[in-house]
Amino acid sequence: MSINSTIFGQIISFIIFVFLCMKYVWPPLISMIEDRKKKISDDLTSIKLAKMKLKISKEKIKKEIINAKLEAKLIIENASQYKLKLLNAAVFEAKIKKNRIIEEAYSKINLRKKYVEKELRKKIITLVMLASEKVIQCSMDTDKDNKIVNKIISTL
DSSP states (O other), rough: OOOOHHHHHHHHHHHHHHHIIIIHHHHEEEEEHHHHHHHHHHHHHHHHHHHHHEEEEEEEHHHHHHHHHHHHHHHHHHHHHHHHHHHHHHHHHHHHHHHHHHHHHHHHHHHHHHHHHHHHHHHHHHHHHHHHHHHSSSOOOHHHHHHHHHHHHHHO
16 A cells, blocks of 8 residues: 555545535535524524614603603692692782671671660760759759859760
8 A cells, every 4th residue: 555545545435534624514504604603693683672672762751751751840839839829819808808897897886886875875965964953953043053054974
């Protein structure tokens, strides 16, 4: 056996080995590589989609936050206006109640005043009658009459 025949045998063995590898080993390896490549590509696409969805979600959340802030501001403004209406209504009712109480007090004061005036008239009439009786009982002397009248006036 010469080196040439050994080399030739090895070349034929190598060619058969390569042929068998290409026929039975290479296709599954290529298939696995292609599947892996496809999976990586799908994953990258999925990641890009997820990033886009995340970006859209963030923008949507920002818009919702802005809308919520606007709604809160509107609610606060409405509450403030409602509070002012309630306060104004309460002030108005308080003024009406105050005026009614004052009118009732004036009415009571006027009734009391009329009562006191009536009682005072009765007392004055009584005093005048008493004074008149004393004047009549005493002589018709003007000096005495003046003294009695002055005395009655001083008691009033």
